[in-house]
Amino acid sequence: MELGARVRFDYALVASKLPEIFHALGITLYTWILGLVGACALGFLVAVARRYGPRPLDLALGGYVELFRGTPFLIQLFLLYFGGPYAGLSLDAIPAGLLGLSVYGAAYFSEIFRGGFEAVPRGHVEAGECVGLSRAQIIGRILLPEMTMLVLPASVNMAIILMKETAVLSVVTVPELTLTISAIGTEFYAFVECLFLLALFYWGLTEICSWLGRIGEARLARFRFAAA
Amino acid sequence: MSEPAIVVRRLSKRFGETEVLHEIDLEVAQGQATCVIGPSGSGKSTLLRCLAFLEEANAGTIEVHGEPLGFTEDAAGRRARLPPQRIRAVRKQIGMVFQQFNLWPHMTALGNVSEALKTVRRLPRAEAEARAMAQLRKIGLENRAGHYPAQLSGGQQQRVAIARALALEPKIMLFDEATASLDPELTGEVLNVMRALAADGMTMVIVTHEIGFAASIGRKIAFLDKGRVLLAGAPQDVFRKPRHPRIDQFLDTYLDRGAAMLI
Numbered sequence: 001m002e003l004g005a006r007v008r009f010d011y012a013l014v015a016s017k018l019p020e021i022f023h024a025l026g027i028t029l030y031t032w033i034l035g036l037v038g039a040c041a042l043g044f045l046v047a048v049a050r051r052y053g054p055r056p057l058d059l060a061l062g063g064y065v066e067l068f069r070g071t072p073f074l075i076q077l078f079l080l081y082f083g084g085p086y087a088g089l090s091l092d093a094i095p096a097g098l099l100g101l102s103v104y105g106a107a108y109f110s111e112i113f114r115g116g117f118e119a120v121p122r123g124h125v126e127a128g129e130c131v132g133l134s135r136a137q138i139i140g141r142i143l144l145p146e147m148t149m150l151v152l153p154a155s156v157n158m159a160i161i162l163m164k165e166t167a168v169l170s171v172v173t174v175p176e177l178t179l180t181i182s183a184i185g186t187e188f189y190a191f192v193e194c195l196f197l198l199a200l201f202y203w204g205l206t207e208i209c210s211w212l213g214r215i216g217e218a219r220l221a222r223f224r225f226a227a228a
Numbered sequence: 229m230s231e232p233a234i235v236v237r238r239l240s241k242r243f244g245e246t247e248v249l250h251e252i253d254l255e256v257a258q259g260q261a262t263c264v265i266g267p268s269g270s271g272k273s274t275l276l277r278c279l280a281f282l283e284e285a286n287a288g289t290i291e292v293h294g295e296p297l298g299f300t301e302d303a304a305g306r307r308a309r310l311p312p313q314r315i316r317a318v319r320k321q322i323g324m325v326f327q328q329f330n331l332w333p334h335m336t337a338l339g340n341v342s343e344a345l346k347t348v349r350r351l352p353r354a355e356a357e358a359r360a361m362a363q364l365r366k367i368g369l370e371n372r373a374g375h376y377p378a379q380l381s382g383g384q385q386q387r388v389a390i391a392r393a394l395a396l397e398p399k400i401m402l403f404d405e406a407t408a409s410l411d412p413e414l415t416g417e418v419l420n421v422m423r424a425l426a427a428d429g430m431t432m433v434i435v436t437h438e439i440g441f442a443a444s445i446g447r448k449i450a451f452l453d454k455g456r457v458l459l460a461g462a463p464q465d466v467f468r469k470p471r472h473p474r475i476d477q478f479l480d481t482y483l484d485r486g487a488a489m490l491i
Contacts, residue, residue: 121328121330123326123328123330124330124332124333126282126324126326126330127326127330127331127332127389127392129282130280130282130319130322130323130324131323131344131392131393131396132319132320132344132348132396133343133344133347133348134348137347137348141343141347142332145334146332146333149334
């Protein structure tokens with residue numbers, strides 16, 4: 001065989017793998033969206049705890065944020081999946097992936113939300129106190145919605161990053177797009193074509209995500225703060 | 229004469245090393261407008277924020293209709309913080325209007341005014357909105373009920389903010405430079421709402437730079453300087469000649485703010 005000979009990409013063979021690919025796409029979407037929801041919720045709790053909780057809790061959570069932003073997700077996931085059992089935490093691949101994504105993403109989201117909290121004018125909170133809103137009502141009725149419009153662009157960005165991080169779940173055998181399509185590539189000796197296809201999938205998902213983000217931003221634009 | 233609505237005794241407030249209020253004594257009469265004037269940095273806004281319990285004083289007491297706000301002090305000056313529900317009960321009697329309006333941008337005018345009726349007073353939505361609508365009608369903005377703050381002028385926003393405070397039927401209204409961030413042609417509509425409130429017999433504490441307005445609406449004027457009440461009394465006494473030199477000096481700088489009529 002001539003060096004660099006091209007292996008023809010056989011679409012019929014790929015078509016026979018379509019059910020598998022769609023299943024993998026489903027797993028990618030599933031882990032991404034659940035991981036994203038987990039990361040958002042956990043990140044929000046961390047931001048609230050750091051803002052209103054006692055100082056030692058703030059410091060401890062600050063340490064968590066630094067640690068999880070300061071190490072690669074790949075290593076965190078390896079430690080969780082392969083190291084977890086030594087600490088009594090044995091998880092299947094998908095739950096481990098979801099937990100890993102949530103805890104990793106929450107570190108970033110908590111910082112996004114912290115900045116969002118600080119960007120809400122103090123007076124809006126004071127106005128709430130003056131009409132008797134409780135702290136929980138101020139968080140839920142004023143800070144959270146006002147912050148949402150401020151942090152939406154950064155959050156869409158983070159959602160896209162998390163979507164691409166789902167590819168890392170392949171290393172702990174989650175049967176998502178990267179694992180599945182590279183396996184097909186190996187099977188057919190069509191590495192380049194399959195990687196190309198894989199890139200297209202992620203790019204497509206990214207475009208859908210940023211499109212949704214733009215719709216969200218446009219919808220929130222009418223609430224934009226009036227110049228005082 | 230009925231008992232005063234607010235009694236402030238020896239109230240002091242420090243921010244770090246800076247003493248912003250120094251042993252302030254002030255009585256606010258029921259059913260009247262009391263205006264607090266003075267140069268920038270004299271502590272007017274801090275005093276008002278203490279009355280709204282947005283700032284906690286370091287010493288001294290505030291009584292609202294005989295009830296201590298936030299802290300009690302015994303004869304030896306030992307302070308004790310009151311439990312939250314007692315603080316809330318006193319704050320309920322007080323409405324606050326801010327220089328920056330501080331409307332919530334994600335709620336319509338109606339939403340801003342009805343929010344606390346729904347979440348704090350726990351009224352059914354329909355009733356809360358009916359009451360809020362009635363407040364908006366009073367200030368002439370019922371046709372702006374569905375507008376978001378960003379779609380309203382500054383004067384309209386401030387009127388909505390006043391309606392938001394009034395919706396909870398406070399006994400006392402505090403105004404912190406309510407017109408200071410408005411264009412001159414928009415201050416009039418806000419001052420008119422405040423005049424109507426005063427005519428209705430609302431107890432008001434008004435921090436303002438509008439000296440002419442203060443002199444015409446205030447039954448009592450307190451002049452603050454460097455964290456102390458320099459002079460307090462009826463406008464004709466405070467502004468009567470010969471005046472305290474510090475007030476003369478202050479009025480000179482406000483000649484162009486409607487104070488000319490007093491000089």
